[in-house]
Every structure is written in structure tokens, then in C-alpha cells.
Amino acid sequence: MSPRLLLRLHRIGLIAMAYFGIFYVLVNSAAFPLIAGKTRASQEAFGHSITVLGATFSWLLPLPVRPDTAAGYLQWRGYGFFAIAFAAWGLLSACGAVRRDEDRGLVESWLSSGIPRLRLLATRSLFFAGLSAEIVTLAGAAGWLGCLIGGTPVEVGGMVGESAALWALTLACFGVGLLVSQLVSDFRAAASAGSALLVLMFLLDSIGRSSVNRAPFSDISVFFLFNKSNAVAPGGTFDPTATVLLFVTAAVTTIVASLGFVRRDVGSGLIRTRPRRAADVHDASANPLLRIPIVRGLWIRRVGSLSWTAGMAVTAAAVVLLVNVTATFFATTPSLSLYLRGLPGDVHTVLLALIWLSFAQALVAIFAITCVSRWSGDDSSGVLEMQLAEPLPRWGVLGERAAELTVTVTVMSFAAMAVILALAPAEGISIDVGSMLSATALLVPFALTFAAAGALLAGWRPRVAVVVLSTVAVISYLVFELGPLFKWPDWANNLSVFQLYGTPLITPVFVGGLIAMLAIVVVGFGSAGVVLARRDVAA
Amino acid sequence: MTSAIVMHGLTKDYGSGHGLFDLDLGVSEGEVFGFLGPNGAGKTTTIRLLMGVIHATSGTATVFGLDCDRDSVAVKREVGYLPGELPQFGGMRGSEVVAYLVAMRGGIDRSRVRELSERLELDLGRRFREYSRGNKQKLGLVLAFMHRPRLLILDEPTSGLDPLNQQTFHHLVGEVKAAGSTVFLSSHVLSEVEETCSRVGIIREGRLVSDMTMDKVHELRFHEVVIEFGGDVPEAAIRAAAGVEDVAVEGRRLTCTVHGGFDALLAAINGSTVLDMVSKEPSLESIFLSYYSK
Numbered sequence: 001m002s003p004r005l006l007l008r009l010h011r012i013g014l015i016a017m018a019y020f021g022i023f024y025v026l027v028n029s030a031a032f033p034l035i036a037g038k039t040r041a042s043q044e045a046f047g048h049s050i051t052v053l054g055a056t057f058s059w060l061l062p063l064p065v066r067p068d069t070a071a072g073y074l075q076w077r078g079y080g081f082f083a084i085a086f087a088a089w090g091l092l093s094a095c096g097a098v099r100r101d102e103d104r105g106l107v108e109s110w111l112s113s114g115i116p117r118l119r120l121l122a123t124r125s126l127f128f129a130g131l132s133a134e135i136v137t138l139a140g141a142a143g144w145l146g147c148l149i150g151g152t153p154v155e156v157g158g159m160v161g162e163s164a165a166l167w168a169l170t171l172a173c174f175g176v177g178l179l180v181s182q183l184v185s186d187f188r189a190a191a192s193a194g195s196a197l198l199v200l201m202f203l204l205d206s207i208g209r210s211s212v213n214r215a216p217f218s219d220i221s222v223f224f225l226f227n228k229s230n231a232v233a234p235g236g237t238f239d240p241t242a243t244v245l246l247f248v249t250a251a252v253t254t255i256v257a258s259l260g261f262v263r264r265d266v267g268s269g270l271i272r273t274r275p276r277r278a279a280d281v282h283d284a285s286a287n288p289l290l291r292i293p294i295v296r297g298l299w300i301r302r303v304g305s306l307s308w309t310a311g312m313a314v315t316a317a318a319v320v321l322l323v324n325v326t327a328t329f330f331a332t333t334p335s336l337s338l339y340l341r342g343l344p345g346d347v348h349t350v351l352l353a354l355i356w357l358s359f360a361q362a363l364v365a366i367f368a369i370t371c372v373s374r375w376s377g378d379d380s381s382g383v384l385e386m387q388l389a390e391p392l393p394r395w396g397v398l399g400e401r402a403a404e405l406t407v408t409v410t411v412m413s414f415a416a417m418a419v420i421l422a423l424a425p426a427e428g429i430s431i432d433v434g435s436m437l438s439a440t441a442l443l444v445p446f447a448l449t450f451a452a453a454g455a456l457l458a459g460w461r462p463r464v465a466v467v468v469l470s471t472v473a474v475i476s477y478l479v480f481e482l483g484p485l486f487k488w489p490d491w492a493n494n495l496s497v498f499q500l501y502g503t504p505l506i507t508p509v510f511v512g513g514l515i516a517m518l519a520i521v522v523v524g525f526g527s528a529g530v531v532l533a534r535r536d537v538a539a
Numbered sequence: 540m541t542s543a544i545v546m547h548g549l550t551k552d553y554g555s556g557h558g559l560f561d562l563d564l565g566v567s568e569g570e571v572f573g574f575l576g577p578n579g580a581g582k583t584t585t586i587r588l589l590m591g592v593i594h595a596t597s598g599t600a601t602v603f604g605l606d607c608d609r610d611s612v613a614v615k616r617e618v619g620y621l622p623g624e625l626p627q628f629g630g631m632r633g634s635e636v637v638a639y640l641v642a643m644r645g646g647i648d649r650s651r652v653r654e655l656s657e658r659l660e661l662d663l664g665r666r667f668r669e670y671s672r673g674n675k676q677k678l679g680l681v682l683a684f685m686h687r688p689r690l691l692i693l694d695e696p697t698s699g700l701d702p703l704n705q706q707t708f709h710h711l712v713g714e715v716k717a718a719g720s721t722v723f724l725s726s727h728v729l730s731e732v733e734e735t736c737s738r739v740g741i742i743r744e745g746r747l748v749s750d751m752t753m754d755k756v757h758e759l760r761f762h763e764v765v766i767e768f769g770g771d772v773p774e775a776a777i778r779a780a781a782g783v784e785d786v787a788v789e790g791r792r793l794t795c796t797v798h799g800g801f802d803a804l805l806a807a808i809n810g811s812t813v814l815d816m817v818s819k820e821p822s823l824e825s826i827f828l829s830y831y832s833k
Contacts, residue, residue: 284641287638385590391616538592
């Protein structure tokens, strides 16, 4: 197992966390003086607004401590979200390292080369520990640098302590993932069971934080242990006992997982379901959905598509329910009123438009990127070759992919729209249904814009398609979000793909942007068709 | 007899001497053609060129008169294909994989699917990821044979199959041949080629080194001969004898190989005292190994 191979196996998590960890804290800490103002009075007013907002968000993030300072703001906005993101990364990396690599036959081939099981798991764990340490350190350094750029330096000691706690949380979740993966026999089951466990621990901590009475057993939550430290914030503390307990959790779960790995059969879990006693099947599936072009792909990927739809609907609901408190926050924060200045209509509608549609754009862009990732994978795994072994033209495969994505994004977007329209009246938000329909419909060409560029990249260089597209998406999103805040010139703001969408809920449809998106879709998929027709498959 | 496959100067140059070069080969309709060669010789490249999955650097390949590159969709209507390795279909059941791929072809012969999966003892109710290597190969065979194609292109079809299922496969090939279909299969397994093919091509380092009927292959057979003499060994006469090669003498024991008839060897040892003489027919494998090593 060379470090290069291990790095390759962790590449998706590595890229995602590097983007998120470094850019997110760098931007949030550097932008503090722009958001909160440069005078002490404006920063105190900002801090008060954040405290009010933080109380509403206490189910999600710990209560803010000294949010009138860059360090306190970074603690709340940065490390609060990091707990969720790094925990998820740790869990999924462990599930992938055990179950996905086992599905691929990698584990079997490593073991057959003479590597003992304990050494294999120890190597994977130590490699991830090293990798996560690097990302956590880089994120900490980015936060420190961001605060320095913003003119409000933070204490290095506090940053080191918080980074240690974050690293310990990540490793504890990795350990949980390793352990759960020994129990079940496939990646999906491991990721689902592990996620359920983490959500339960998150809720234990969250309920304890946002209610008068602490939830029972909340002490056993890894999130509770992590949130005992808030060392970045001025006056915050680093809890060494809680951090050590997180490391102990990581060590114990990893050791127990190792024992489970030694005991179980490769390819199966410790929990074994009773073998199916049904008679052998010798017929092709009678499912009519598998025979209809486009529908067959939707059916095969139904679980993922429904998860995306549910996730988008839940996000939409959360945004609607938080619009009122956010409106108060924006109204009391002069720098943020920049976003609202000059925009017509009721402030609640404007905020819903700005927040929801920016979330929705990001979500459908991410969904399009995951589709591109699958298309690239179909090429290298041989699925595309099998499809092309049937009398199906290459452009037909491309067209089916585009149509499938279109249908899924349409369902996701309109399901979220239905949730918004159902909840908005109760929150006192008036929404023009026609505008909402236009805004929702526009998400489809927006997603297709990413998909078309991705299809072209996947047809040309499948291995680099996802990396390039992700980079474009992240830079576009940052430009889109930060341009108005940093008062960047129009030409810079217009570099963002997100600008093409416009603000359709509060202003008329941006026809120029729509034409540009459609042009990218036509040219992108057209070129992708030419490239796919000319190139060798799986070469 | 009309041609099922025709390749003219077919070249796929990957650079550094890798690929396929100037392949001229034809396979007649109804023929079972075995394509033999060591790993990396260019067998799979040839098959993927025929399937239109990759594009030729130069030359042409046609299937039933249709260009494999330009008319690849029409070609695939006539072809059943088994790739060297099936892709991962993850959690899909075997029955769903069959229905999914057959739908792309437009129709399904349920009785044929049932017949094939029963004969190969394949449970289509299990998930793809639960299949063993052999079961995945059986699924690939069902997918290739299920629509009764005019031409079957099979890349190492018995890889991973147990002897009983290999036998079933041989019977299937015999049946489709009897029904008039053409089979183009690549293989390392000589017994399989001997049992199923009517003609073989041998490829080495991207170039066709031999193309012959099985009868011709059998003609190429030679004998390994060991003679124990009672007196002096007539080594010079034996070395000079036509068709006698690889002569080695150890004491009064001589070994050699004899191509064609034994008349020249018998003439050379005429008058000598022969205590024992053993002649062995080498395996077909030895014949091909002599080709590969040339």
C-alpha cells in the first residue's frame, strides 16, 4: 500500500475538506471587519445580532461566545460547522476504507499479499490520522491568517487547542465508522448506520444545548465532548479532558473494529442476515420501468435521487422557518444590509430569495457534479462499454444522461418549491407563485450548465473532470457570495457561473443569463457528443 | 460462404510498440474462430475494435459488411458480446441487469433467458455484488447469448467457469454454430479451442503470426522420439534425416523430434541395434508455445 495509492483512495474527501476547511475559514475570518464594521460600536452591535441569531440556531451550532470579535465569530461560524463536516468526513472515510475497498477487491488483494489484518487497518487509520491532521492544521492556519488579514489577530494557543479538539472529533468519528463497517456487509448499510449514530449523538448534544434540561446520556456524544472546547473565542476554554476522551474514543473504537476485522470474513459483516431460502430465479426482471429509456436510470438511482429530494426539501423548510429571525439580524447589521439595498419587495421575500435560491443553486450544482463523477466512473468501470455493446448510439447515452439529470433536478427543485409555498404563509412571507415557478424552473438550466461542462470534461479527460468542475463551482460560489461584500468590480462578479441565474424571485428573469446558460448547455452537450463519439471508451 | 468479419490492415497504435498492427483476417459465417495469444498480444484490442468501443488508427473492420466504426450501432444489433471483465453493477439483481441491458436492445426472449440461466445454473435473483467471479461470467454469457445473435464476440469466455459450466459453454457454442451463427472467441485455453473452434489465429506482439484451420493445426503436430541403442548411436545419419530436429545424445540414448512421417528416421537407424523406441505426441499447447516463442 503506497502512500500515493492511499492518497488516491481518499482524494474526494481530501479535495472537499481542503476546499471547505481552508477557504471557508479564510474567507469568514478575513471578511469579519467588512461584515461587522471596523469601529468597536459597530462590532458590538454586530455581536448582539449574532447572539440573537445564535440563540435561534442553537439546535445546530453552539451558542456564540464574543461574536463581536473576529475570533468569536470564527469560533461560531467556522468551528461550529466544522464539527458536522469533519465528523461526516471521518465517518464516510472509514466506511469507504473498509466496505468500499472491500467491494472493489482491494482489501482481499492486500491481505493476499501477506499484509496482516491488524497492520492493514492500522495503516489505513494512521494514514487518515495524518491526512486529517494536515487538513485541520491548514484550516487553523487559514483562520489565523484570515483574522490577521482582517486586522484582528487571534491567539495561536487557542487555535492550536481548538484544532486538537477538531482532530480528535474527526478521529473519533473515523473510529465509529470503522466499527460500524465491521458489523454490516456493504458501504450503504455502514454509511447509513454510522450516520444514524452520529445524528443521534448530534441530537443528544443539540437538545441539551437548546433546552433547559440536558438530555440524558448527552455526555457520551462526541459532539458534546468537542463543544466543551471553544478555545478560539476570547475568554473561551480548551477542555483537555474532553479532548483526551475523544482520542480515547477514537482509539477504543479502532481497536474494537480491528478485533472485529480479524474475526470476520472478508466480504461480510459480523452481523449476518439469514440466507434467503427462496427458490432460484431464472427470469429477467419483469419491472416495466427498467425498459423505458431515462426512467430505467431514474429507477436504478431512485434511493440517491429521493435522498437528494428529501435533503433539498428539508433545507427549503429550514430556510423558510429561519427567514424571520434572519431578517431581524440583517436589519440590525449595517454591512449585511448591503445585500438588500436596492432590491425591491418585502424584506422577508427578498431574504428568502437570496438565501434559499443561493442554497438551491449550490445544491443543484453539487448534484450535477456528482452526476459527472458517476459518468466518469461509468467509463473507467466498464459500465459505458457494456451500454455501448448494445445497439445504442453514443449520443443516445449522452442524451439519456442529460434527460435523467433534468428530470431529477426538476423533481428536487419543485419538491422544495412545494415545501416553501406550503410553509411560507404561516411565517408571514408572501410569495408570488409565478415568480417562484420561474425561479424554480431556472434551476434546471442552471444545473444543466454544470452538467454540460462536466459532460464535455468527462468525455475529454474523465479522470480530471470532477476536480476541474468542483474548482470552477467553488470559485464561482465564492465570487458570487463575496463579490458584493468585498465590493469587487462587476467584471469580477460576472466571472461567476452563479451570476447567470440572476435573482428571479425579486427581479425579472435575467434573460441574458438564461440565454448564456442555454448556450452553454447546447454547446457543452454538443461538444461532449462529438468528443465522446471520437474517443476510445475506457482508454 | 459469406464473410461475417473482415479486417484489412487493422491497426491500433498505442505507441511504444503496443497495440495491434496491420491485421488482415476474415471469419466466414457459421465459423467458430479461436483467437489465441499471450497476455498483451492484442486480442482484446481486436475485439474492442470490432465492437466499435475504440477507434482504429488505420485500416478497416467490417461485420456482415457493416463498418465496425461508422455503423457500430447496426453492427451491435447482430452481435452478442462478452467483455473480458464485466463492470460492477453493485446492488442490482442479476434479473435487473438482464432486463436493463436487454431493454437497450429493444426486446427480450424470456424463454431464452430462462433456458440459459438454468443451463448455467445461475440464480438471477441475487445481487450482482454477491456473485462470485464464475457467476459474473455466467451472467455475461447469458447477456451475450440471450438474443440469439448472428455473431458472438467473446473475450475469454470460460474464464472463471468450473469444468461443468465450461462443458455447458462448449455445448452452447456447438448449438449456435449448428444454428448458423458465427463465433469469434479469444482464449488461452487450448482444450477449449480444440473442442469448439474450426479455425484459429495466433497473435503475438500485435501481429498475426498464424491463421489456420484446426485440421492444419493437427497437421503441425510432431512427435517426440526417444531411442535406446544397443551399440553405437548413428547420430550423423539421424541429424541428416529429413524432418528430424532437436537431436540430443546421452550415452546410447537419443532424443529428437520428428515432423511429418517416420520414413527418414527409420532409414537412418536401419542396421543399428535398437533396444527400445518410444514416440510421444505432444499436446496442442506445445505446438502453440513453439509459435509464441519464435
